[in-house]
Amino acid sequence: MNRYAAFLRGIMPSNPNMKNDRLRGVFEGLGFEGVGSVLSSGNIVFRSPETDVPALESRIQEALNRELGIGGGTLIRGYGELKALVDADPFEGLEHCRETYLTVTFLKHDAPPEDGLAEIDPTVRVIGYDEGVRAVLWVVDNSQPTPDFMTWLDKKYGKDITTRTFLTVQRVLKKLES
Missing domain, CATH: 3.30.70 (Alpha-Beta Plaits)
Known part of the structure; x- marks a missing residue:
C-alpha cells in the first residue's frame, strides 16, 4: 500500500466546505485508507494501492469540486519523495x-x-x-x-x-x- 500526501491549494478553514472533516470525507468516499489531516490548510495523508499519481490528482480534484465545490488544485507527493526532502x-x-x-x-x-x-x-x-x-x-x-x-x-x-x-x-x- 502506497503512502501519499495531498497538498490542496486554496483551502480556507473558515469555509465550512473546506474543514478537515469534510476534506477527509471526500478521500474516504474515494476508498482511500488511513486518511488523516495535518493542520487546517489542506494537507491530507492517505494510503492507496494506486501508483498513477497524475490520475490520483485528477480523481481527487474532480471529487473535491463535485462534492464540496473546491476548484483549487491537488498536488500529491509520495512518502519516499517527502522523506528524501526532509x-x-x-x-x-x-x-x-x-x-x-x-x-x-x-x-x-x-x-x-x-x-x-x-x-x-x-x-x-x-x-x-x-x-x-x-x-x-x-x-x-x-x-x-x-x-x-x-x-x-x-x-x-x-x-x-x-x-x-x-x-x-x-x-x-x-x-x-x-
Whole structure:
C-alpha cells in the first residue's frame, strides 16, 4: 500500500466546505485508507494501492469540486519523495521563526527555475530546486513587508502549485510515518 500526501491549494478553514472533516470525507468516499489531516490548510495523508499519481490528482480534484465545490488544485507527493526532502535538510543551519519562514513550493510539473530566480525580491532567498519532489525551496524575510513572490510564482508556473512551510512538510511526513 502506497503512502501519499495531498497538498490542496486554496483551502480556507473558515469555509465550512473546506474543514478537515469534510476534506477527509471526500478521500474516504474515494476508498482511500488511513486518511488523516495535518493542520487546517489542506494537507491530507492517505494510503492507496494506486501508483498513477497524475490520475490520483485528477480523481481527487474532480471529487473535491463535485462534492464540496473546491476548484483549487491537488498536488500529491509520495512518502519516499517527502522523506528524501526532509532527510536532505535543504535549510541546514536556518531556523523557521516569526522573522524567517522556510518555505516549499510544490510544482505540478517538473520545471526548474532559471538562474534569475534569486533576483525576484530582496526579501526572498531561493535555496534551490529539489527535482525529486519538484519544489522550489526558499526563505522569506518576514521582518520586511510581505514580498510579492507568491504572485510571481503563480505567473511563472500557473495555478498548479501550492506552498507550505518546511515545518508543515515535516509534520505531514511524521503523520505519514504513524
